Amino acid sequence: MEIRKTRPEDIPRLKEIFDSAKAFMKERGNPSQWDETYPPEWMLLRDIEKGQSYVVEIDGRVAATFVYALGDEPHYRVLDEGAWLNDDPYGTIHRIATDGTFHGLTALAADYCRAICPNVKLDTHPDNLPMQKAAEALGFQRCGMITLDDGSRRILYQKDYREA
Numbered sequence: 001m002e003i004r005k006t007r008p009e010d011i012p013r014l015k016e017i018f019d020s021a022k023a024f025m026k027e028r029g030n031p032s033q034w035d036e037t038y039p040p041e042w043m044l045l046r047d048i049e050k051g052q053s054y055v056v057e058i059d060g061r062v063a064a065t066f067v068y069a070l071g072d073e074p075h076y077r078v079l080d081e082g083a084w085l086n087d088d089p090y091g092t093i094h095r096i097a098t099d100g101t102f103h104g105l106t107a108l109a110a111d112y113c114r115a116i117c118p119n120v121k122l123d124t125h126p127d128n129l130p131m132q133k134a135a136e137a138l139g140f141q142r143c144g145m146i147t148l149d150d151g152s153r154r155i156l157y158q159k160d161y162r163e164a
Contacts, residue, residue, distance in 0.1 A: 003112050006053035006065065011044050013062045021097035025128065033125035039095060056102060064098040066109045070117055075146050076156070082144020085158045091117040106134035110159070118161035123154040
């Protein structure tokens with residue numbers, strides 16, 4: 001198993017992974033977090049260009065993907081409710097998805113990301129119970145809620161590994 005930066009030639013495989021993840025979410029009561037066009041190809045390319053997109057390869061096949069973005073996440077500036085654990089520099093895990101053949105991706109991604117920046121944040125849709133359970137099992141603390149530009153809500157989590 002290897003974690004590496006995503007390359008443009010990985011995009012067709014990423015689309016397959018996101019389709020699998022969307023089917024998984026729908027089966028578990030979360031049909032609206034990611035619509036049929038999410039994420040658009042321009043977003044995947046932007047993440048690659050910024051050097052913040054990663055894939056997990058198992059036996060030479062891409063089985064999972066995630067984004068780890070360092071720096072300010074504009075949507076995290078004002079919480080509708082709650083408060084962050086601290087205001088220190090952080091990285092944010094986004095768009096975490098697997099093709100279903102790989103389990104434990106959230107733990108693997110969080111461990112990988114903490115080596116880059118140990119103050120880690122993430123958010124998830126209120127209907128994404130598997131992601132909420134995974135975050136809490138890993139010791140992430142629920143910090144509050146935000147409302148995105150489209151009016152949808154997200155639950156916020158943070159873990160500062162320096163304090164763990």
